[in-house]
Amino acid sequence: MITCTSIEEVRQHIDCIDRDLVSLLARRGNLVNQAAAFKNTTxxxxxxxxxxxxIAKVRAVAEDCGASAEIIEKVYRAMIAAFIEEELSAHAASQRTSL
Structure with missing residues (x-):
C-alpha cells in the first residue's frame, strides 16, 4: 500500500495506474477481437x-483484494458492454463481406 504525502503524489500514482490500466485494456481488447473470429452468431x-x-470471477477477486465488488462489477459491466458492441460491429461487417 502506498502512502502519499501530497495531492500531487496521489495524482502521479493515479496517472501511473491509469497507464497500466489502459495497456491492460488494450491487451484485453486484442483478445476480444481474436475471440470474434471463433464466433458464428450474434x-x-x-x-x-x-x-x-x-462478473462472478471479478467480484471474487475484488473481495480478495479488499476492493468494492459493486464498483468492480459496474466497471466490468460497462467494459464488457463496450467490447461486445465493438465485437458485434466487427461480426456484422464480416458477415456482409462473406456474402
Missing amino acids: AQVKAPSRVEDV
Whole structure:
C-alpha cells in the first residue's frame, strides 16, 4: 500500500495506474477481437452466461483484494458492454463481406 504525502503524489500514482490500466485494456481488447473470429452468431458474441461467469470471477477477486465488488462489477459491466458492441460491429461487417 502506498502512502502519499501530497495531492500531487496521489495524482502521479493515479496517472501511473491509469497507464497500466489502459495497456491492460488494450491487451484485453486484442483478445476480444481474436475471440470474434471463433464466433458464428450474434448470440455467441453476446454470450450472457459468459458475461455472468466473468462478473462472478471479478467480484471474487475484488473481495480478495479488499476492493468494492459493486464498483468492480459496474466497471466490468460497462467494459464488457463496450467490447461486445465493438465485437458485434466487427461480426456484422464480416458477415456482409462473406456474402
